[in-house]
Amino acid sequence: MGFGFGNWIFELMFTIVPLLFIVLFVYIFVRGFKEHQYNKNSPRLTVWAKCVVKRYKHSGTHEHHTHTNYYATFEVESGDRMELAIYGTEFGLIAEGDEGMLTFQGRKFISFERNKKPQA
Known part of the structure; x- marks a missing residue:
């Protein structure tokens, strides 16, 4: 049929x-x-850096199952910039323009210690 x-x-x-x-x-x-x-x-590196931009990406519906990713772009002494995914708690503590010691491994953010001058 x-x-x-x-x-x-x-x-x-x-x-x-x-x-x-x-x-x-x-x-x-x-x-x-x-x-x-x-x-x-990748080696774990600690470098002097400045936070130049922060942003977040919100996904999911506004009612249920939402997720937010946080990012910060850091500029190192050479002028190179790198955007790293950061934790929400760090996102709230870092302000654009903050300078300090950035620790990262590959593309993974480890920590940012604000206003710590590098030892010469």
């Missing part, structure tokens, strides 16, 4: 959709693992 074509598409969707979810999950896992390995294998 014409159900053959519809059944074929239905069965195909039950194969493709789970495969897409599996591929997406593996991609996200591998990307996160590579980022972790990069940070782990």
Whole structure:
């Protein structure tokens, strides 16, 4: 009665959709693992830096299941800038224009000690 074509598409969707979810999950896992390995294998550095910009990214609905990511852009003595994801507690303590000792490892923020002068 014409159900053959519809059944074929239905069965195909039950194969493709789970495969897409599996591929997406593996991609996200591998990307996160590579980022972790990069940070782990990078040296921990402490440099004099100035916080030049702060921003946050809010995701989710306004009613339930919201998440906020916090970022700060630091400028080091050479003039290079780096944006690092920071904790919400640090976001509230760091102001744009603050100078101090920034400690990071790879792309991972460790700490920022405001107004601490580097020892010559």
